[in-house]
Amino acid sequence: MRRRCLRSLGALLLLSAAATAPSVNVVQAPSADSDTSTDLPPVIAPGGQTIGSPHRGGTLRLTADAGAGTADPQINYNSEMISLQVVVYDGLTAFAKRPGEASNQPVADLAEALPPPEDGGLTYVFHLRRGVRFSDGREVGVQDVVASFRRIFKVNSPTAGGFYGGIVGADACLKDGLHCTLAGGVVGDEAARTVTFHLTHPDAEFFDKLSFPHAYVLPADTPARDLGNDAPPGTGPYRITSYDPNHGLTTERNPFFKVWSPEAQPDGYPDHITYSFGLTDEAEVTATENGDFDYMYDNVPLDRYGELGDRFADQVHINRVFGTYYLPMNVNLPPFNDIRVRQAINYAVNRRAMQTFYGGPAAASVLCQNVPVGLPGYEPYCPYTKGADFDHPATEWKAPDLARAKRLVAESGTRGMHVTLVVPNRAVEVAMGTYLQNMLRELGYDADVKPIAFAIQFTYIQNTNNKVQISINDWYADYPEPSDFLTALYGCENFHPGSDSSIDISGLCDHPFEDLVHRAALVSVTDKAAGAKLWAQADRLLVREAPDAPLIQFKKIELVSKRVGNFYTVNLYHMLFSQGWVR
Amino acid sequence: MSAALPVPVRVQGPWEAALRALLRIPSAVASLAVLLLLVLLSLSAPFYAHDVAHTDPFESDVAATVTLHGEEVPVMQPNHNRLHLGLTPIGPTWHADADLLGADSQGRDVAARLLYGGRNSLLISAAASVLCIVLAALVGICAGFFGGIVDVVLSRLMDIMWAIPVYLFAISLSIVTVSQGLQLGPFTIRSDNLLLPIAIIALVYVPYAARPIRGRVLSLRQAEFVLAARCLGVPRARILLRDILPNVSTTLIVLAPLVMALALLAESALSFLSIGVQAPAASWGTIIEDGQGLIYTRPAVAIAPGLAIVVTVLALNVLGDGLRDALDVRETGRRG
């Protein structure tokens, strides 16, 4: 998600800040790149069992500056809630709770096994496990699974169209959610305990989408409305007992939980996991350092980095995230409707400086392409660095090439135009924006940087009516696939002129690119490796087309209290709370 | 009660007399000198930046270096601990040619920005406080003196202004002015027009200053000298000008520097929403804002402009005291 962070100033009446916006979840990456400082590498509980372990028990206390939206797992799209829901709910599949790259893989969760694709990838038949119970004691049945998929549409889940629109019958459900049946799309067979999915087209990411929180399985009688603060029963080792977005959240063990698959859903160590809301990010750091809390959710403010390194290095964990900062440029508005201008920006931008504003090389790495390091389809490629071009691409970014950039701008004849850069008013983006304004002026533009309210900026820059020329945005993967950075951000189907929800911010709709990503998606259904090659090709095409300037890939800096042991991260979520030791 | 009763003949104009009286008070003269110095310092900003500090305070450069004790030192200093996390801008060096007061997180010289910032801050806050006090005096005196429906309407209007969330308006205004300016009839006001923060800040504090003035006027209008003037058939306007205004001037003179101090801080909140002072330009408020992100490492960034505000407001207060003494005939009479 685009995360919240507090930043305020001290006028008497007026205040300023930054806030929450839509959400995404965070993908973390292999430990090769991570700087975990515990003596022993963290491990999942042996056999998924924690009973009898000396570390079992206690309360894991988490802190965040504010609540995390609705507790309805099929609607919430906020990584703060999602990282907790991982230990509360299950879907038919789940991302493996294994270390490193292995956690990118979907594995069977409530399903007995991952079914092979049938009908050329149009049909999947899942066999439902027996004996798994919701936290209210009822056994998970076929009708629960079917009802949960209907409910995605009944409650207008954010991803209903994006992720689940490819199921047969989804079209009708999107138009009229209340009477959604998904007839012919999701078919349950009570006797055989199977659920059969029929798709309109083959989908290489189908298991990823089933593992996404909006596809969690809830009891069939869960009301078809946003449940607000009342979390429905789930199947994981914990159940949410209370939630108040202004104060906190409590969980306790799910008494009906039994381990059925250690890599899908292991049992937890702490007896309780609680969230307290209301501290500023600075206060969260101090409270975690003091041991008042065990884990802080929000980003550590930059001025605390020195202190963490000096005094609390053992309590800090740095992990790569599938998240990037980039500059979307509107390909339909001057001067960025000229490809030379967009390429000039890519040559001119000092990615090292952007890295500095995020906390230096330990906190982020420079990025010159759209697919971040660690995802299939990433191949080191950088034509936009000093001494490189499209015919002689470098493998990594070294320095900006201002001379070439100025030449391209001169060729385009756009010098002297007025350019407004729209950034959210958070410390990091404002710092980046101020720097980029300098760069734009140096290129000869009459440049302004406009920080606007964080809550609005994300939707504001999407709407073509607002005529935003260039902006700063950050993006996290929903699941570890390159399409989340290519098709999602630049596909024609995600460009909706005049709408606040048009995530193709630059407005690109390029047919060679479209053909390539469709081919990549299709090939990936049967051959992941060949698919990855095509994704890499699509990325290069995009880099050349330059609808954006990729800036950095950032890392997640996680601070825990002194007493926390077995800090275990999986790629998609932050710390896996069920595996932390507080004893 | 000589001041209150209309005196037909005066040897000297009242303002001239007041000025002479003012210049006889040493503390007032000193504060005038301090204010003048502040203005001069702000005006000398380009000279300081160019010829003393040899830096461009509007140019972000995180790779910059400065020469300190003959050594080349990076302005953004990496943290040399085990995690290598984060960079810290250089702290105060006390060398005018090498970031005298340190650098901010963009690697810019804080001292030079402080001088440049003084221009915007002094202009905005002075204009806003004068505008605010004038409006407040107008509203407060009218509401208090005329009473009745005038009072009800004005007072409730003040209530609305005081209760409304200014920040919401500021957000709205900032977004309205992102691409094009604010259209007011034939005029277009761009968001970097300093009239916007001046007007907003002035309006925000009008109820704050008007309310006590109204309270004063309520009791003044029944005072003996006002009643006497009314009985004598003196026109209302004349009573307002001659009797009421001088008597609320104490409150006005005290409030003006206070409003100015509040304006100096409020300005930064608006500029954070890109209304008024815009990046890369500086004001004292925006430097404090920058410094708030460096509280734990470089507190000097926020403290330096804070001190500048204290000095300005202090000088204004002392000047206000002197002005009041100079204007108050009773006082000078007794002293003289």
Next chain:
Amino acid sequence: MARALLARLGQTVLVLFGISVLVFLVFFATPGADPTARIAGRNASPETMAAVRHAYGFDRPLPVQYLRLMDSLFVTRDLASFVDHGEKVVPEVMQAAPVTLSLVGGAAVVWIVASIAMGTVAAATRGSVLDRSLMMLGLVGISMPVFWLGEVANLVTQSRYHDTWLFSWVPGLGYVKLHEDPLGWFRHLVIPWCVLAVLFIGIYGRVLRADLVAASGEDFMRTARAKGLTETRVLLRHGLRTSLVTFVSLFGLDFAQLVGGGALLTEVVFGLQGVGRLTYQGLINLDLPLIMATVMYSAIFVVLANAVVDLVYLVLDPRVRDGR
């Protein structure tokens, strides 16, 4: 009397109506403020957007939306936040009110006592070094942004010197209820009280000193002095009362605004979940229901406080009554 009361009530309703309409219009006039996309979630499809827009009634005409909003805020009281969909804003504000009252009430005591002491001492020793340094101290207080001051207070008491004897008594940030743990309540709030009060001590001390000095020239003060009372007695007995008009006017405005949520930065920086923090959450998320609820709550206090202040004028200066 009853008529005056009714008139005041009518005015209050008008003020509330004016403010609510203004807030509502400003919200919907802001480009990009349309909450649909933010409720629907990131990358929601056009169909989902349309469904959400219809479900929340954003496709209705603005006057209808306004009436529905007011109805669920004042009549059915089930208005829920656009961000935390399960959060009913009316109970949330009621739950937050005691926290804010504790913070602002305590701070008010601090700033009234300190500023009266400061103002009278400065006025009594007018022109002396003590007077000058007190006034300077007050201005330093005014010049410090409250958020910065709060962060520095936290830096000193929670972080850098937390383990020393001086500040080891300071509990972690947050709030405990007065009736559950009176001592804990006090320890949690004493630093926020002081931080919030600093600004007002400066303003009120300064204003009071000036009015005392001005009053000392008035006839009744001279009479009092002529009776042979000491200067301090004259100041406290006779000067203070009439000099409090400005003081009380400002107090009415400030107290009302703070109780209504104006202390948002103090509440945020100290992790106090009061009305101010709700206001802050509403504003940073541009969450119309929360903004509307906190603004209405605040407006009621502003109108109320000004009514009380008008009554206090009568007590302070009998001349006001004669004019009525």
